[in-house]
Amino acid sequence: MGQIKLNQVTKSFGDVEVIPPLDLTIEDGEFAVFVGPSGCGKSTLLRMIAGLEDLTSGSVEIDGTDATTTPPAKRGLAMVFQSYALYPHMSVRKNIAFPMRMAGVDQAEQDRRIKAAAEALNLTDYLDRRPGQLSGGQRQRVAIGRAIVREPSAFLFDEPLSNLDAALRVGMRLEICEMHDRLKTTMIYVTHDQVEAMTMADKIVVLQAGVIEQVGSPLELYHKPRNVFVAGFIGSPKMNLISGAEAEKHGARTIGIRPEHIDVTGDSGLWQGVVGVAEHLGSDTFFHIHNTGLAETITVRAPGEVSFDNGDVIHLSPRLDQLHRFDAQGLRIE
Amino acid sequence: MARAVTQRRKIINTAVAWSIGLLIFFPILWTILTSFKTEAQAISDPPVFLAFDWTLENYSVVMERSNYMRFLWNSVIIAGGSTILGIIVAVPAAWSMAFVPSARTKDILLWMLSTKMLPAVGVLYPIYLIFIKLGILDTRTGLVIVLMLMNLPIIVWMLYTYFREIPGEILEAARMDGASLKEEILYVLTPMAVPGIASTLLLNFILAWNEAFWTLNLTAAKAAPLTAFIASYSSPEGLFYAKLSAASTMAIAPILVLGWFSQKQLVSGLTFGAVK
Amino acid sequence: MATQHSRSAARLMMAPAVILLLGWMLVPLIMTLMFSFKKYLPLRGGDLGWIGFDNYVRFVTSSAFWPSVVATLAIVGGVLAITVVFGVLLALLLNQPMWGQGIVRILVIAPFFVMPTVSALVWKNMFMDPVNGLFAHLWKFFGAAPIEWLSQASLQSIVMIVSWQWLPFATLILLTAIQSLDSEQLEAAEMDGAPPLKRFSYIILPHLGRAITVVVLIQTIFLLAVFAEIFVTTGGAFGTRTLTYLIYQRVLESQNVGLGSAGGVYAIILANIVAIFLMRAVGKNLDA
Numbered sequence: 063m064g065q066i067k068l069n070q071v072t073k074s075f076g077d078v079e080v081i082p083p084l085d086l087t088i089e090d091g092e093f094a095v096f097v098g099p100s101g102c103g104k105s106t107l108l109r110m111i112a113g114l115e116d117l118t119s120g121s122v123e124i125d126g127t128d129a130t131t132t133p134p135a136k137r138g139l140a141m142v143f144q145s146y147a148l149y150p151h152m153s154v155r156k157n158i159a160f161p162m163r164m165a166g167v168d169q170a171e172q173d174r175r176i177k178a179a180a181e182a183l184n185l186t187d188y189l190d191r192r193p194g195q196l197s198g199g200q201r202q203r204v205a206i207g208r209a210i211v212r213e214p215s216a217f218l219f220d221e222p223l224s225n226l227d228a229a230l231r232v233g234m235r236l237e238i239c240e241m242h243d244r245l246k247t248t249m250i251y252v253t254h255d256q257v258e259a260m261t262m263a264d265k266i267v268v269l270q271a272g273v274i275e276q277v278g279s280p281l282e283l284y285h286k287p288r289n290v291f292v293a294g295f296i297g298s299p300k301m302n303l304i305s306g307a308e309a310e311k312h313g314a315r316t317i318g319i320r321p322e323h324i325d326v327t328g329d330s331g332l333w334q335g336v337v338g339v340a341e342h343l344g345s346d347t348f349f350h351i352h353n354t355g356l357a358e359t360i361t362v363r364a365p366g367e368v369s370f371d372n373g374d375v376i377h378l379s380p381r382l383d384q385l386h387r388f389d390a391q392g393l394r395i396e
Numbered sequence: 397m398a399r400a401v402t403q404r405r406k407i408i409n410t411a412v413a414w415s416i417g418l419l420i421f422f423p424i425l426w427t428i429l430t431s432f433k434t435e436a437q438a439i440s441d442p443p444v445f446l447a448f449d450w451t452l453e454n455y456s457v458v459m460e461r462s463n464y465m466r467f468l469w470n471s472v473i474i475a476g477g478s479t480i481l482g483i484i485v486a487v488p489a490a491w492s493m494a495f496v497p498s499a500r501t502k503d504i505l506l507w508m509l510s511t512k513m514l515p516a517v518g519v520l521y522p523i524y525l526i527f528i529k530l531g532i533l534d535t536r537t538g539l540v541i542v543l544m545l546m547n548l549p550i551i552v553w554m555l556y557t558y559f560r561e562i563p564g565e566i567l568e569a570a571r572m573d574g575a576s577l578k579e580e581i582l583y584v585l586t587p588m589a590v591p592g593i594a595s596t597l598l599l600n601f602i603l604a605w606n607e608a609f610w611t612l613n614l615t616a617a618k619a620a621p622l623t624a625f626i627a628s629y630s631s632p633e634g635l636f637y638a639k640l641s642a643a644s645t646m647a648i649a650p651i652l653v654l655g656w657f658s659q660k661q662l663v664s665g666l667t668f669g670a671v672k
Numbered sequence: 673m674a675t676q677h678s679r680s681a682a683r684l685m686m687a688p689a690v691i692l693l694l695g696w697m698l699v700p701l702i703m704t705l706m707f708s709f710k711k712y713l714p715l716r717g718g719d720l721g722w723i724g725f726d727n728y729v730r731f732v733t734s735s736a737f738w739p740s741v742v743a744t745l746a747i748v749g750g751v752l753a754i755t756v757v758f759g760v761l762l763a764l765l766l767n768q769p770m771w772g773q774g775i776v777r778i779l780v781i782a783p784f785f786v787m788p789t790v791s792a793l794v795w796k797n798m799f800m801d802p803v804n805g806l807f808a809h810l811w812k813f814f815g816a817a818p819i820e821w822l823s824q825a826s827l828q829s830i831v832m833i834v835s836w837q838w839l840p841f842a843t844l845i846l847l848t849a850i851q852s853l854d855s856e857q858l859e860a861a862e863m864d865g866a867p868p869l870k871r872f873s874y875i876i877l878p879h880l881g882r883a884i885t886v887v888v889l890i891q892t893i894f895l896l897a898v899f900a901e902i903f904v905t906t907g908g909a910f911g912t913r914t915l916t917y918l919i920y921q922r923v924l925e926s927q928n929v930g931l932g933s934a935g936g937v938y939a940i941i942l943a944n945i946v947a948i949f950l951m952r953a954v955g956k957n958l959d960a
Contacts, residue, residue: 147569161573410770417779439804489689492682513947518936519700545696606787608900626789655785
């Protein structure tokens, strides 16, 4: 069981309110990702759930019971930190055993769980090493192992992959997802990387300046961003946002079109512009188009075989059924 | 710099550095050598460097005549006692400043530092009076207290610097792992802090051992440590070079050894973390 | 971290250290201030009542005052100049590749660990003694008349002894600072065509600026309080009576506590002026 409910939660540091009143429910077994630019309050929110940070007002419920003043040790949650926070003076085995030792789990059970975790995380050969002798990826696994063995009601991840290199990051991302499928335990995951959010989450919570901009499944956010901020934040490369005359033509203050929803056509199209930089990824090519009269740059995602050179004039055809329209407040117009 | 240095350059560097190093070390070397000479050889003209009859006589004479062991014991008790007492008081303070910093932490730290800058001579008489009133003049207890207070700011600062290098996330992890405050301090913080505490202990032991204002002014016959013992040789009747050297060697040898171990901590400890 | 519970625990844990230091600072300070406004002669009548600023006036108008200021400045200034200049040079040297670097470091640092009474006595008797000292032998070897160091060149002698004790401190700190200099910066300067001397004055010296400030400030605090070295060598004679020593004599030797306390207040003010600058340098580092 691991339902987590935030009721009218606020947080202020002195006079600065970093989180205005906020309500949020994360259902049992859900993989929730808090995503937003740095300083949006997503880590603070996670630490408040963990009990590492006091609430200024409001309450936190875990499994239906009020845990607002429960110390972190008693909340039954496990956390994986950005720096991994392994105990440098303990071996991997002792690190993993630590929460069980604190909980008074008997030795045989400890050994059983350590063995299981080590096998699942490919750490069996490293159990007697110190964290200092491990690579970044291995440390990450130890931190996860330490979280798994206490069989928590929910896992909290605070940007756990940001210290890993790109290749490892993709691998670990997959492993955490597989772990979630296997354990079916609630997970709350904080990241600033929208790709991680999109690939891992059941439910994404987009935050900006302490305010929830939108809550929804990855595809909901992709297809129906509630406002301009979410539209610009989710998706890579970014959605093209166009305002001015072209937007008014569609009855909106701002219109948005994703790079993959613009077709490149050689001789004719709705818009035209000059090719600036072309980024060839092999499968796809991103064209950055200038002089369209719409926005500084329009990004277009074309199949890999489409080829234009810097300076070529090209024509663009946006798929109008994929157009997003936003009003003067930046809110979506259906 | 990852670059090949010419052999010649390295030879010159080595020669110059060793010459200067030996020159700086020479007074200590000369003292040690003299301590093994007879009194006549110690003042022979011209001076002898190594070609003398090595003798241990001076050491046994100094030990017998001057009750050296009592001074040594006083030094050990005063330096050790004040340092350990200081650490006991400082650990909780440094811990709380490093891990639960408040808006005033910085001011408190700087204020502590400022007490260290109070010139001792400015408060000599009040301390003297207080000591007489409390009946602790010329006692080891009195000196333990004064040296503890004198070095407390440095001890707090050094520990604070070490503690601050322990990432807060690790303590939070312990809390998430179900450790109580007591368990957190016992199983996680203390093992990680031991190296820092050890070097603080070492450096402050040295500082207390060498302290020569309060130890000279607040002791007479009973509680005098080695600093005062050596100072007693400044009177004319104590002018025996070989014996002076033997006494000096005994007073500085243990500290030289400890000092070499603590040279890394010396910098951050004595500059209050301003130079790393 | 920042929960209410841990906050109040933190305050409690800080209390013993804060209270002890507060007492250590305030009680003697207030007593000194009080004595400084009194005619107070413990052996000649004791407390003879309040006399306002008389002690302060008498202290600075006594014939011993200005010479003591000069002696203090000479010692502090002389030692600072010697230790900083040679400290920088030594640090540069020790930073070069060589054989046995660790051992040379140990040799250079050693004097710092010698207790002040020992170094003063060793220098006084075994080096500066006009008959049996090594310097006397050296002078005679070159056919010169031996110098009576501690009476003829008393201030210089004390500066030399104290410099010998503090040079390791300066060297060690400056060496640490040099080692923290990013070698790519020097390589960049080299690529930009700066010769060694220019690299020193445009890159190394500015990088050392902060460390030098810290060395100067910390040493000043300690040098203002130099005591044992004078106590053991000249006893304050031959123009080596510093402010600290003068106060010490007023209080303990002539037992004029009121007058000595007024001097003590001057010394405290002087030290605090230096301290303010040191705290600024240190405080800046706390924010980082």
